[in-house]
Amino acid sequence: MRHHAFMHPLDEAIALQIAAPNEFKVATHPAYANMVGPFGGTTAAQLLQSAMLHPDRLGEPVALTVNFAAPVADGDIRFLARPVRTNRSTQHWIIEAHQAEGVVGTATAVFAVRRETWSDVEAVMPTNTPVPDAVPRMAVKGMPAWPQRYDMRFVDGAFPTVFDEQEQTHSRSCLWVRDEPERAMDFASLAAMSDSFFPRIYIRRRRRALIGTVSLTTYFHADSALLAQVGSRHVLGVAKALNYRHGYFDQTGELWSPEGQLLASTHQLVYFKD
């Protein structure tokens, strides 16, 4: 086989270089640009990757919380990743994202070496969902770069094509989603995908609003062996909002393997201005 020079844009985006002990550098990636600055999911993946690439890393991520402290500017970004506590089977991280003007993001992560135990899914995966091939891909023409890096096929609760201000009774969505181009799933893609659910307020109110995620938490139920089984196939995403009040709302999401394993559950708090 011929060697292909193609590198997936997500791999380019998370190709952090070690700049000093506990310090990594990279740049925001235009393929994941949002309306202003980069897609937060890519920043989350970069923050996580700084721990993944750290020489002292133990195990695999089980929990990640990212706080978006300030708008990230296009360009260079540095990550300070400190393993503040390493136990026998768990490791705790504090990570900061810096740009020229200061701290733009913070994160904490918990890594763990897992053991086999009794396991069970208590959340309920949507049933009677058509296969991905039976659902059209969301049109991404005219959208920022980042949604073009996902192949999203909405079964329910699509992003509105027009903001007709017809308020809905709820904000639930169900969609098949994968990286575009196809890419074998790993923790970086799962972390980024956890932020790929559109802000629920758009689905609910079908009107413009200024929004920004302030905090994003993802629990990784999958280990790398399970992610390898998923490969580059679509996974099923579901998302809903819980509460909107005085400038902030929260939403919660799940990412399911085609075989019905819950890969990740994810929660975020979003600023909004109406």
Add this chain to the structure above:
Amino acid sequence: MRHHAFMHPLDEAIALQIAAPNEFKVATHPAYANMVGPFGGTTAAQLLQSAMLHPDRLGEPVALTVNFAAPVADGDIRFLARPVRTNRSTQHWIIEAHQAEGVVGTATAVFAVRRETWSDVEAVMPTNTPVPDAVPRMAVKGMPAWPQRYDMRFVDGAFPTVFDEQEQTHSRSCLWVRDEPERAMDFASLAAMSDSFFPRIYIRRRRRALIGTVSLTTYFHADSALLAQVGSRHVLGVAKALNYRHGYFDQTGELWSPEGQLLASTHQLVYFKD
């Protein structure tokens, strides 16, 4: 009226003293002891309080993530609280909990000055719930100190009185809960109460397991004005697990005012050994 010297144990537990710039000290409180060390909810309240008491604090908490990095020993505990980014209406914190042997916990918090906006609850509060007076209080005799600091009245999904190993189909609970003794609700009590839902694996499997919360995230939908309306009354708590796999499970909870306002939504990842 006579002055009462009584101080609520939670107020004693969060009576942090400034030790140096960005540094606070206090001790674990025996009234909130768990089987080993203190109740994690009280530690979460202490971590939050270090930002609340900081002279540079802006606004009120909207998001808190606590990572329990190591068992907290009974005794002195120090908190390093840094406002790493202050914007016009938001502020981001990194907080560390230290004991003699090292870092025992980390936290990030987001504080904000809120504005009135369109607001709506999308989550569904349980209906047809009997009033607190109509539900007996959970017996706490023989339990560690911390559950005795709560008045819990289970409508559904009580903590099993015997571990009969009769596995249940789900782990959902619904209960009225308040501090015991009564105490007007504030962010400290709400943060602690977010960790007061018993680990779902006990409800689900009704058997012993070694467990420990590794990460706890709470979104505060209430501001102090709404908390003042709640006062010292019971609030309605609901909790359920999402997924158990290879040594970790996650659970999610909601705390509702009697009038149907969602005060907080809370999520945690728990280590377990079966």
